[in-house]
Amino acid sequence: MEKDDFKKLFDTYFDAIKNYIFYRIGDIDVATDITQDIFTRIWEKQIVIDISQAKYLLYKMAKDMLVSKYRRLEVENKYTTRMQFEMTELTEAHDYDYKQLKNQYEDALNKLPEKQRTVFLMSRMDELKYAEIAERLDISIKTVEKRMSNALFYLRKVLIA
Known part of the structure; x- marks a missing residue:
């Protein structure tokens, strides 16, 4: 894709794609990042796009990247939640062991x-x-x-x- 064609494509559709993503997720920063990723991918892979069909391709790419982002976030959230649960479990067990040992120590001292x-x-x-x-x-x-x-x-x- 030529530089001028890419610039025209970018100028024409960037805001529309960004708004489409923003309306779906409600986070302008994430929407901007995903939109930039779409155009970066097009430029790096030198994807040849027919300008008359560009709108459909860009919206399809936006939808796919959005789904991909959500899947990654879901995996990250599951991992984070599991780690927090395990750490809480360990901390509670450790606190219990410490309290139990402290009580035994105090009883032994008293005896x-x-x-x-x-x-x-x-x-x-x-x-x-x-x-x-x-x-x-x-x-x-x-x-x-x-x-x-x-x-x-x-x-x-x-x-x-």
Whole structure:
């Protein structure tokens, strides 16, 4: 197709095709994109068009491209919806597991003997060294180590089982 013929075809039908698509989908940007794609395809493939039959061909191409676009969007939407559902499912399961583990941890802490719980919390929550704990509680470092060891053993047994 010659450049002048293409220009004439473009100038004559671009707005009509764009409006046809716009009326079908209600989005001027998408309508413009599809119309540009139609004319780009004609130019790139050097499709020879009889000017008297051009109107029918252009409307047919517009309809086909519109259907194709909707099919692609439908596939994308199905994929996106499925991924959102799976991610929501995973997040809810993860939240549930976390809450359940947190509850088990708190119950296990409450069941620890008071002396072991005190040493454990001073070490883990207050981030005190064994020597500091021993000094504050006025006990030996070996006693702190023994209480901590017993607390960790109990927590592992309860939480991992």
